[in-house]
Amino acid sequence: MSALGVLLILFLYLASLFLVALWGEGRGRALAQSAHAYAFSLAVYATAWTFFGSVGRAATEGMGFLAIYLGPTLILLLWPFLHGRLLQLARTHRLTSWADFLFLRYGPSPLAPLVAGFLVVGLLPYLALQLKAIAQGFLYLSGGKAPIGDVALPTAFLLALFAILFGTRHLDPSEKHPGLVLAVAFESWVKLLAFLLVGGVVLWQLGNPFPQAQEDPRLRPLLLPPEGLSGHLAWVSLVLLSGLAFLFLPRQFHVSVVENANPHHLRLAAWLFPLYLLFINLPVAPLALWGRLLLPQENPDLYVLALPLGFASPGLALLAFLGGVSAATAMVIVESLALSILISNHLLSPLLLRRKALGSLLVWRRISILLVMLLAYLYFRLAGEAYALVAMGLISFVAVAQLTPPSLLGLFWKGATPQGALVGFLGGILVWAYTLFLPALARSGWLPHGFLEGPHPLLRPEGLLGIQGLDPVTHGFLASLGVNLALAVGVSLFTQKGHIPVGRTGELAELAGLVERVLGPEVGKAFREEALGLTGSQAVALAESWLSASLGPATARLLLLSATREAPDASSPFEALLEEAARESREVRAYARALEEAKRELSEAYERLKALDQAKDEILAAVSHELKTPLTAVRALAEILEANPDLEEGERHRFTALLAKEAARLSRLVEGILAYTRLHAGMPLTLTPTDLKALAQEALALVEPLAREKGITMESQLAGVQALTDRDRVLQVLLNLLHNALRHARSRVRLELNPRGPEALFRIRDDGPGVPQEAKALVFEPFQSFSGSTGLGLFLARRLVEGLGGRIWLEEGEGASFAFTLPLEVAHENPGGGR
Amino acid sequence: MKERALALFLLALALFTPPLGLFPFGERWPWGLPPLYLYLFLAWGLVILLAYFLYRKP
Numbered sequence: 001m002s003a004l005g006v007l008l009i010l011f012l013y014l015a016s017l018f019l020v021a022l023w024g025e026g027r028g029r030a031l032a033q034s035a036h037a038y039a040f041s042l043a044v045y046a047t048a049w050t051f052f053g054s055v056g057r058a059a060t061e062g063m064g065f066l067a068i069y070l071g072p073t074l075i076l077l078l079w080p081f082l083h084g085r086l087l088q089l090a091r092t093h094r095l096t097s098w099a100d101f102l103f104l105r106y107g108p109s110p111l112a113p114l115v116a117g118f119l120v121v122g123l124l125p126y127l128a129l130q131l132k133a134i135a136q137g138f139l140y141l142s143g144g145k146a147p148i149g150d151v152a153l154p155t156a157f158l159l160a161l162f163a164i165l166f167g168t169r170h171l172d173p174s175e176k177h178p179g180l181v182l183a184v185a186f187e188s189w190v191k192l193l194a195f196l197l198v199g200g201v202v203l204w205q206l207g208n209p210f211p212q213a214q215e216d217p218r219l220r221p222l223l224l225p226p227e228g229l230s231g232h233l234a235w236v237s238l239v240l241l242s243g244l245a246f247l248f249l250p251r252q253f254h255v256s257v258v259e260n261a262n263p264h265h266l267r268l269a270a271w272l273f274p275l276y277l278l279f280i281n282l283p284v285a286p287l288a289l290w291g292r293l294l295l296p297q298e299n300p301d302l303y304v305l306a307l308p309l310g311f312a313s314p315g316l317a318l319l320a321f322l323g324g325v326s327a328a329t330a331m332v333i334v335e336s337l338a339l340s341i342l343i344s345n346h347l348l349s350p351l352l353l354r355r356k357a358l359g360s361l362l363v364w365r366r367i368s369i370l371l372v373m374l375l376a377y378l379y380f381r382l383a384g385e386a387y388a389l390v391a392m393g394l395i396s397f398v399a400v401a402q403l404t405p406p407s408l409l410g411l412f413w414k415g416a417t418p419q420g421a422l423v424g425f426l427g428g429i430l431v432w433a434y435t436l437f438l439p440a441l442a443r444s445g446w447l448p449h450g451f452l453e454g455p456h457p458l459l460r461p462e463g464l465l466g467i468q469g470l471d472p473v474t475h476g477f478l479a480s481l482g483v484n485l486a487l488a489v490g491v492s493l494f495t496q497k498g499h500i501p502v503g504r505t506g507e508l509a510e511l512a513g514l515v516e517r518v519l520g521p522e523v524g525k526a527f528r529e530e531a532l533g534l535t536g537s538q539a540v541a542l543a544e545s546w547l548s549a550s551l552g553p554a555t556a557r558l559l560l561l562s563a564t565r566e567a568p569d570a571s572s573p574f575e576a577l578l579e580e581a582a583r584e585s586r587e588v589r590a591y592a593r594a595l596e597e598a599k600r601e602l603s604e605a606y607e608r609l610k611a612l613d614q615a616k617d618e619i620l621a622a623v624s625h626e627l628k629t630p631l632t633a634v635r636a637l638a639e640i641l642e643a644n645p646d647l648e649e650g651e652r653h654r655f656t657a658l659l660a661k662e663a664a665r666l667s668r669l670v671e672g673i674l675a676y677t678r679l680h681a682g683m684p685l686t687l688t689p690t691d692l693k694a695l696a697q698e699a700l701a702l703v704e705p706l707a708r709e710k711g712i713t714m715e716s717q718l719a720g721v722q723a724l725t726d727r728d729r730v731l732q733v734l735l736n737l738l739h740n741a742l743r744h745a746r747s748r749v750r751l752e753l754n755p756r757g758p759e760a761l762f763r764i765r766d767d768g769p770g771v772p773q774e775a776k777a778l779v780f781e782p783f784q785s786f787s788g789s790t791g792l793g794l795f796l797a798r799r800l801v802e803g804l805g806g807r808i809w810l811e812e813g814e815g816a817s818f819a820f821t822l823p824l825e826v827a828h829e830n831p832g833g834g835r
Numbered sequence: 836m837k838e839r840a841l842a843l844f845l846l847a848l849a850l851f852t853p854p855l856g857l858f859p860f861g862e863r864w865p866w867g868l869p870p871l872y873l874y875l876f877l878a879w880g881l882v883i884l885l886a887y888f889l890y891r892k893p
Contacts, residue, residue, distance in 0.1 A: 066875055070851045073879065077844045077886060080837050211867045223869035225855035236852045271886040278879050285872055 003142035006318065007151065010138065013322055014158050017183050017329065021166045024182030032178035032185075033261040039269040041181045041255045043188035043276050045072060045246055048133030048328035049126075049393045050280065051191055056301035058288035062222035067235055069281055071242030073274040079266045082247060083256055085411065087263045094172075094549035096258055097250060097338065098403055099346050103553040105410040106418040111425060112553070115403065116346035118429055119250055120339050120372070122399030125392035127335055127376035128383065130328035131156055135380070137321045140305050153377055159332045160373040164366045167337040171362045171519060171550045180333070181259050187330040192280050194323025198304060199283020201312050202290060209289035219292055223285075234474040238394075241477050244404050245397040250338035251331065332373070340368040345552030353555050358518065361551060383444065391443075394473045395436045401481055402428040405488040416488065419495040424488025431483045435461050436476035506536055506564035511543045514563045519550055540564050619782055626669055626791070630662040637662070672792035675732070676782075676799075685726045685804070692721040692730070692760050692822075696753050699734035706742055707749065715750040721760045723824045729800045730822065733808075736793040737764045737818050744768030744816055758824055759806065765817040771810060779810055794818075839889055843882070850878040 024032035031037060050068075057065040075082065086095075095101050099119075103112040135152035166180040213219040226235050246252055260266075291303030298306050304324065308316035344365040352358050405428070406421035439461045442451040454460035462472045464479050508531055516524025527546060531539045540560065547556035637659045641652065696718050707714050734751075741749045745766035752763040771779055782795040801808040801820045808820035860871040 063871060063875070067851075070875075070879065073882065074844060074847055074851065077840060077847055077882070080840045208867060210864070210869055214864060214867070214869075223871060225858070225860050225871055227856055232854050232856060235855065239852055267890040270890045271883050274879070274883045274886065278876065278883065282876070285869075 003138075006138060006141050006321070009318060009322065010134075010151065010155070010325060011158075013325060014155070014162075014329070017162060017187070018165075020186045021162070021179035021183040023179075025166070025179035028182055029178050032182035033176065035262070035265040035268040036272070037181055037185040038255075038260060038265040039272040040185035040188040040276065041259065042252070042269055042273045043192070043280075044184050044251055044255055044330045044334050045249075046188070046191065046277070046280055046327060047331040047393075048130050048324050051195060051324045051327040052133055052137070052301045052304050053393065054281070054284045055288045055291065055303045056299075058222065058284050059292050059300040059303060062224070062226075063285075064226070064235065064238060065284060066281060067238035068242040069277040071239045071244070072246035073277065074239065075243040075246050076270050076273060079270050083266055084263060086257050087260055087266075090257045090260075092545065094545040096341050096345065096549055097253055098248060098407055099342055100548065100553055102406055102410065102421070103346075105416075106406070106421050108554055108557065109418045109422055111406065111418065111422045113346045113350075114422075114425065115406075116342040118399065118402070119342060122396050122432075123250070123335060123339060124372070124376050124379055125383070126396035127332060127372065128380035129392055130332050131377055132380045133328050134325055136302070137305055137324050140302055141309070141317060141321055150381075152380065155329075156332070156373045156377045157370075159329055160336065160370050163333045163337045163340075163369050167333070168340070168362060168365050168369070172523070172546075176259055176261060180337075181255065184255065184330045184334060187326040188276070190326040191323045191330075192276065194319050194326070195280055195283060195304075198308055198316060198320045198323070199287055201316055202307050203283070203286055205311055206290055206294075209286050209293060212293060213289045216293070219289060222288070222292075228469075230469045230471075230474075233478070234471055237474045237477050241394070241397050241401055241473075244401040248400045248403040248407065249335075250342060251334040254334055254338040254341075332376075336369050336372045336376075339372050340365050343368040343372075345550075346554070349552040349555040350558075353551075353558060358551065358555070391440055391473075395440060395476075398436055398473065398477045398480060399429070399432055401477065402432060402484055404481065405485045409488055409492070413492075415492055417492045417495045420488045420490070420492030423491045424484045424486075427487040428480045428484025431480040432476060435464065435479050436472065439472060506540050506543075506560075508532075508534075508536075508539050510563045511539050511560075514559060515543055515546060518547060518559065622782065622791075623673060627666070630666045630669070633662045634659060634666065669792070672796060675796050676792060685729070687724050688727055690723055690725050690727045690730065692723050692725075692753055693718045695727060695730055696734060696751060696762070699731055699738060700751060702735060703738045703742060706739075710742060710745075711747070712742060712745050713748050715748060716752070718751070718753045719755060721753060721755050721824070723760055723822055725804055725822055729804060733797045733800045733820065734762070734764075736797040737762075737820075740764075740793050740818070741766040741768075741816065755824075756821065759821040760824060761819060761821050763811070763817060763819045765813075765815060767815045770814065770816050776810060780808070836889075843885055843889060846885070847882040850882065851875075 020028075054065045054068075086101075089095060089101065089104075093100070093104055095104070097116075099112045099115045102115060106112075131152040134155055135150060138151045162183075163180075166183070167177055169177075210223075213223060226232060256269075287303055287307060288300070290307055291298065291300060295303065295306050295310065304320050305317055308320055344361055348364050348368070349358065349361055352361055352364065402425060405424045406416070409416040410421065438447060439452055441447045442449055452461060458464070458466050460466070462475055463470070464475070467475060470478075508528075512524055512528045512531065515527045523546070527543065531542055534542060543563075544553075544556050544560055547559060551559070637655050641647065641655055641659075647655070696716065700714055700716055704714065738749065738751070741764050745768045748767045750763075750765045752761075752765075754761050780794050780798040782792055797818075797820070798808050801822070804822055806820055806822040808818065811817040811819050855871065860869075860874070862870075864870060865873065
């Protein structure tokens, strides 16, 4: 096939990517933000390493390749715990990577920059692998010669341009990039269709390879399960490793969290993405077997190109090449973008802040995309066919898996400390370098081969503690993750949780000014709108999340120091994060409790209302009854006087006296009822400074004639007390109580007044028979008379006293003794009384 | 729903990572297909089907 033709097709394909992305930013925006585009963009997981490498792996090592796709299926099933939670956090804190999360969770520590740097180093070879796949495929199709130079370099530049155009238009990387997502989803379709078509046509042309493989003693083992314990360990490790890689790879975080338009899209992705992986894996085994059977001399990684070229048509081979290109480019674009965000937000931005050059951050992010691409290209050119490149896919996976302990412990264990996470991560990457990375360099001849022997038989890099029989990746994965996890948990258990940083608060105007200075006037305006109505500390949290997304969390926090002040009572974001899980369940419980409480209060209020209503009815009935008795008597007496004009003088006198007495009783009753209704009508208190002693003397003077008439001695012992109270009401209470006492006394009534703390205490005592035991409970209720009085006096006294903020009660002892207190100052107006 | 998701995860884990070497995967080949591949793809398909039923409606 002509090299020029293949080159033309390649660049046409790349140009179509730009068109798709442009469309996605314009009219295709709705499609780009749909659940289907989201699910297919997750398939950026399937790289050229899937497209070409899976067949190669199946042809040499058997079924192990499948484990790499079962892991993501498992992890995605857990989305309600993992991705769903991450999306929530990302929405509040505008996370752009796992490193952001680690900063948020563990606070300022070297962990986040270390993670960022390590991921760049660990993933560069993986990027190089993609460029190599493109170059290798191109060379193979164009006949092994490279007349137009190396195709990987221009491709890398075009991809960098794409990532810059569609991924870094704005400073804030947490903004959505619909064009990029649509292009990635489009590439997912291209690689799936290309792969299925190649597999289908090859099977159509060549038939079922399995019966032949069954007979072939070299191929039969490829179709059997892994042997023994080491084989089982390798299988399980690979499932686990690929699942963790799916969760922690920067490009996966970018498409699944940062570019997520709606958390509900996960529901579709949770089954559609695994289904995608299942389909793309269906042709792998047949292709691998046909390759082994028909092309025993060929490089197994090129079977996908070689089989259609040799046994179908060149056009199909070209399609296969484009499929591989689509797998490689999607990965390169998203991974380089994600890495550049890591570099700029965690490594460059603190440096730029120190040099006061933060304004150039976006330029630096673009430069870092170019730089990442260039370094990947250099790595590929330098490593070439070396083991350090070929085996790098899984070694990169293990590097990424080192994020597991700090991230998952941070997400689910409150006890994880910054020290534990840092020490665990450091231990993990050291073991990773010793057991996987350096041996890969040694196998490539860049380190002395003796390195693989290790300084001691127990310290062999690919067999620590003298372990034999495990493949290097499984060994390195288990050792590094084990050390990482053990250190993270162990150190966390033995370090203090550290002081939780004090929350901060600030003025909205100042914060908006800062946001505007750093992120531009448009963002500043949006911030002003969003922050309207938030408290100081909430506005600080909002500003921090906005700044952090664009500049990285460490820089955001430094910038905010100047615009904010400490607020010990404002909860810090870390604390909020730690408390989140606990809070959710607490909130639900508290809500249920509050509902229960409200229901109880409502039913109590209803009962009270019912009782009040009934009491009112009873009072009305009692009032009518009380009024009727004297009225009947008055009417009967008047009728007698009218009917008998010649009544004896003595008799007439007796009747008129009775008439006057009953009329007086009626008038007392009406007065009492009037006082009662006044009370209910809510007449306001008129508070005046009152000399209670003088008031008591006045009351005594007023009842003096009645006492003299009844032959009762009035005694008093009055201390001088001043109070701010309603004079008339107190006088009314005193008169009511004195009248009551005079009615029951035999020979003596005594009035006492003493100060008691913040109150004045009155006591009115008589030497009568006292209140009968059965009546004690009812003595303050209306119309409960035991002596023929109106039955309103004590009731009114109680209401008045309670209205003035005091208490009244019946004391134990001989005779009847009533006491009441008055506050020296009425704190608040309560004219209606205690009920 | 979280319980069901966890249960499905555990089922999938059990289906994907049993000690495969202990099962007689080498003996009979139905329709000329290798039983190990058949098993893995069927188990995978089953898990996807269950995930579909679990998550299809909000």
